[in-house]
Amino acid sequence: MVVTVSLVALFGLVLFFLLRSRTLGAGAAFIAAGFGFFLASTGAAHPINQLTQSLIEAASGL
Template sequence: MAITVSLAVLLGLALFLLVRLRYVGFGSALIAAAFGFFLASTGAAGPINAFADALLGAISSF
């Protein structure tokens, strides 16, 4: 049985763990999350999604 997890969920979990382990402060985490939302609404969203798809495709082929 294959389990798929959204990249947004994985990145959210990573950000949560960084805040929890105090590698990143709460303010920095809010800035990172806001940056992600604003970046998604720009023209850079398409190339970033294409890069993430290619990277995940390469990882899954191993």
Template sequence: MIVSMSTVLLLGALLGLMLRNRALGAGGATIAALFGFCLASTGAAPTINDALQSLAESLGRIG
């Protein structure tokens, strides 16, 4: 768990820097995909899934 959290933090920081510098290419897409896979294996995944599902339901009610 400690290794996956540090990996998530490292990939998140790299992705944040790439977004800030607008340097997203193939490398940025790879980092974003790795960040997503690593984030999905942490304890934050259920909370993120619940938030996205709630957002989708709210948007469905609007439109």
């Protein structure tokens, strides 16, 4: 859960700065979608959390 909360904070911060600088492109759409999936408890949140956890574990193993 610590990873999920920190990712929500990270996505929220990035989205805030993207919206503030008015650079809304494909990257901003990805950040907004990621923020929404982590923030909301939808059916898609669990697979995204699993994917994120796997990526974090893989990155820590490098």
